Structure formats: C-alpha cells, structure tokens
Amino acid sequence: MALEYGFMVNALAASILAAIACGIIGVYVVVKRIVFISGGISHASFGGIGLGYFLGIEPVLCVIPFGIASALVIGEVRRRTLLSEDTAIGVIWAMGMALGIMLIALTPGYAPDLLSYLFGNILMVSRSTLWVMLALDMIIVTVVWLLYKEFLAITFDEEFATVIGIPTHKLYLVLLCLIALTVVMLIRVVGVILVIALLTIPAAASRRLTNDLRKMMGLSILFAALFSTTGLYLSYLFDLPSGSTIVLVSGVVFLLVSLTSPGHSFKY
Amino acid sequence: MTQNIKIREIQEMQAIVKEVISLRNVSVHYGDLPVLENVSLSIYMHDFLGIIGPNGGGKTTLLKVILGLVKPDSGKVSVFGGDPLQNRRYIGYVPQHRLFDPNFPISVRDVVLTGRARHALFRRYTNHDKKTARSALEMVGMLPLEDRQIGRLSGGQQQRVFIARALAAEPGVLLLDEPAAGIDTCVQAEFYELLGRLKQKMAIVMVSHDITAVSVYVSKIACLNQKLFYHDSKELLAEDLEAAYQCPVDVIAHGIPHRVLREH
Numbered sequence: 001m002a003l004e005y006g007f008m009v010n011a012l013a014a015s016i017l018a019a020i021a022c023g024i025i026g027v028y029v030v031v032k033r034i035v036f037i038s039g040g041i042s043h044a045s046f047g048g049i050g051l052g053y054f055l056g057i058e059p060v061l062c063v064i065p066f067g068i069a070s071a072l073v074i075g076e077v078r079r080r081t082l083l084s085e086d087t088a089i090g091v092i093w094a095m096g097m098a099l100g101i102m103l104i105a106l107t108p109g110y111a112p113d114l115l116s117y118l119f120g121n122i123l124m125v126s127r128s129t130l131w132v133m134l135a136l137d138m139i140i141v142t143v144v145w146l147l148y149k150e151f152l153a154i155t156f157d158e159e160f161a162t163v164i165g166i167p168t169h170k171l172y173l174v175l176l177c178l179i180a181l182t183v184v185m186l187i188r189v190v191g192v193i194l195v196i197a198l199l200t201i202p203a204a205a206s207r208r209l210t211n212d213l214r215k216m217m218g219l220s221i222l223f224a225a226l227f228s229t230t231g232l233y234l235s236y237l238f239d240l241p242s243g244s245t246i247v248l249v250s251g252v253v254f255l256l257v258s259l260t261s262p263g264h265s266f267k268y
Numbered sequence: 269m270t271q272n273i274k275i276r277e278i279q280e281m282q283a284i285v286k287e288v289i290s291l292r293n294v295s296v297h298y299g300d301l302p303v304l305e306n307v308s309l310s311i312y313m314h315d316f317l318g319i320i321g322p323n324g325g326g327k328t329t330l331l332k333v334i335l336g337l338v339k340p341d342s343g344k345v346s347v348f349g350g351d352p353l354q355n356r357r358y359i360g361y362v363p364q365h366r367l368f369d370p371n372f373p374i375s376v377r378d379v380v381l382t383g384r385a386r387h388a389l390f391r392r393y394t395n396h397d398k399k400t401a402r403s404a405l406e407m408v409g410m411l412p413l414e415d416r417q418i419g420r421l422s423g424g425q426q427q428r429v430f431i432a433r434a435l436a437a438e439p440g441v442l443l444l445d446e447p448a449a450g451i452d453t454c455v456q457a458e459f460y461e462l463l464g465r466l467k468q469k470m471a472i473v474m475v476s477h478d479i480t481a482v483s484v485y486v487s488k489i490a491c492l493n494q495k496l497f498y499h500d501s502k503e504l505l506a507e508d509l510e511a512a513y514q515c516p517v518d519v520i521a522h523g524i525p526h527r528v529l530r531e532h
Contacts, residue, residue: 031372149393153382156374157363163335164437165357165386211417213373 014125015228017133018185023221025182026203032155040089042183042195044070044096050103067180075173120191120243190243201250294343307496318486319475325493327475360434362444370419377414383436404435424455441471460485
C-alpha cells in the first residue's frame, strides 16, 4: 500500500516531526493568546522563501534566519514603538509576503513549487529536509525543557514575572524564535498560509481534555500527529491536496471535540 | 565641610533603614494628561497604608511607578533605598485578580511557585522553593485546594492565591491593587484580618476605591486624585476628601479607633 513509496515514508516521518514541534509550541501560542503574532511570523517568513529562490538556495534554509528576524522585529516593536502591537504585526505580515512575491518575480525563470510553500506539499519532503526537521525538533524540545518554568511564569503573568526579576522580554523573544522555527517545519506540511491551523487546533483541542500544561503538550502532539497522518492518508486515497486535507481534518475533529467534551467551556 | 557630608550620609542611611518606599515630587503624564502631580510619600516598615481615591485618580499608576513599570516624568522614586528596577524584586505585588485569564491551564500550586521563579531562575525548583510556596499557601489557608486549576476558585480564593504567590517571593512590602473588588463582604473581613497579621512582618500598601472597607482595617490612610493627600496618619481631613473627590464625601465614623475624620 501507500508505504511502498519512499515519498510516503518521508511524508509520514515529516508529519510526526512537525507534530512534535507544533504540539509543544502551539500550546504556548494558544494559552498566551499570541495567535495573531504567530500568523504574522509565518506569513512574513514567505519573504525568506522568496529570498531562497532569488539567491538560488534551498528556500527552507532561508526561512530559518528570515523567520527568526521577523520574530525579533515583532517582539521588539511590541516593546518600543508607539504603534499598537496588532497594527505593527499587520504591517510586518503583509510586507514579508510582498517581499517574497517581489523576489520571486525578480528571479529569472519559473518558480515550480511556489504553491507548495503557500499551501504545503508534504509529499515533496526530501531526506535532507527530514534531518533539518529533526534538528529543529531537538532545539525546540531542549529549550522548552530548560525554560519550562520561566515560560510558564511569563505566559501566565508577564507583569508579575517582570516585577520579581525574571528577564521577561528576552524570554519572550526566545519563545517567538521557537515559534519561527516551528513555522519553518510546518511550511512543508501545510504551507505558510495554513500554518496557523496546526499551531492552534491541536493545542486548543487538548485544552478541552486537561488542565495541566505538560499534559496539554503531550496530547497536542498526539492530536497533531493524528490529524496530519489521517489527512495525509485521505489525500493519498482520494488524490486531494495534502495541506488542505490535513487542515480540514483538524478542523472537523476540533469541532467534534468542542461539541462533545464534558462540561468544559474553555474559551480558546 | 566633609563632616557635614558625612552627617548627611548617616542621616540618609537612617532614612533608608526606616523607609521602605519613598516618592519625592513624582509626576506622571500620559500624553498631555496629568495622572500624578507632585506626589510625595514615605512608607515605613509595618505600615498598613490604604490609598483611596476615585476611579481614574491614578491609584494603579502610583503602584506601577513604585514597581518601576511606569517611569515618572519628574521626581525620585526609591524602593528599599535604591532604584525600583533593581529592588522591585523585594516587593510582593498582588495585581487585580480580575485581570487574569481564568482559563489558563495552571494549578494553584504552580501559580504560587512562580513567586519563586526568580530564586530558581534557569534551574529547577529546590525543596526549599517548594517548602516556601507551601507555607505561603498554608498562611492564606489555600493549601487544601493546591491541585485546583486557578479558574475553578471563587474570586476571594483566587485573591488569596495571588497573595500567596507574592509571599512566596519573601517580600519586604506587599502592594495590593483593589484586593477587595469582587469579593463578598463577609469574606472581605477575613481577608483584611489576614493582611493585619501579615503587617507584623512587612509593610502593606493597598489601593482601593472603597473608602469604608479600607478605613476600618488600615493603620494609615491617604487619598489620591492626581494629588496625594496624606498626613502619615489615619486621619484625613474632610477638605482633603472633598478636594480629591471634588464633591462632598460622607464618611461613616467608626468610633475613635477606626475614625477617618478628625473630631470636629
């Protein structure tokens, strides 16, 4: 069956590796209510893809520095500028996208897999991309393991954390960088535009089943893996685009969990 | 000449020992809007100071100035004799509990442990951290509910948890922003008695718009509406209240020990 094909094995591995990152980081995105910021980082990252095309480098590798740069800009803007935070995010969001399209237009020739960066195409994941994803997962898991307590303090009550002497702003920038790295992994799976689905749906679904942040992370990894493998399989069976199938599967399961979970009415 | 400087230094040192928090001619503006005007205030160890004033009178801003979260346009703030940014870690800050996200997946125990997060920065919580958090919970009577998710508590219980979190950091002064808001009157009495006990170990500053509740329990009272009316005592002049609220204020006198107004 499907696993006879090497590209299906790679796709399966990629969806599990991406699930680990978005399961953990998505929990912070959801509980700290920084969905819009994460959307800004992921869309701005498209500028990195354009830069990759323009310079003739593997786009995913260009997205890493570009995504981190936009995360840092968004994080700094929040603290310094007189603009309101969501206006600033909106500006960076759109400028990153525009820059990406501009650079692709300036690149001679045709950009063959442009759509796959916008909407994902997990079937195109190469073995070398898998190694990059594994490395990113290891970075994310290690940093969260080391800074779990500090992240909990700043996500629950940033002001109190600042007052008692925790370097809140620096830790917040680290968290935004982790979001940028997660975005890089998810671009392959669901694309720049649909990244937000896998950053929010698995975490929000797991919130309905537990009151504990650690358990939420575990459950949310499971949900993300389940959604992406099921979506992948359905897209193979019915010859559908993989990214949007994964997102729709996530959305449908989330609605079912929301409507049936016992007595929980958490507003996430 | 040198001797004079020495004497001044000694006097300053003595002032530092006594003064937990001091504000000298502090003014804050948001744009053109004056929020605090020329506020001077000294808070000493074992003070239980209630700051009352109308909504929008600058009470929360005053707390944020003390915490170094708002930088004053002019004037000098000192906390334990130093810069608020350096020394605010010795302040136990209890923000308005209604501003929290009640859905946040965190247990009572973990909320209180975040009070130890600076002590345990970039390492695991030690047994000492856990014990300190535990005894803070015990002090406010919330130990039996330590496994509860924070949103599954009543307003009064949440308030106690946030006090425990502040106490876990072993502060020298407790700063409370509208602690009684949204709490039943009978629970309030219990709550103020808790603060009365804590006063033995530290200074307490509490802002509130509720004049009568505050006036019964505090040992000193100030009134804030851009300007601060304060006489380092529990007495407020009727003129002060009128000036602050800009209308006549009826204050129920609670007999000699609890009175807010001087006898006329």
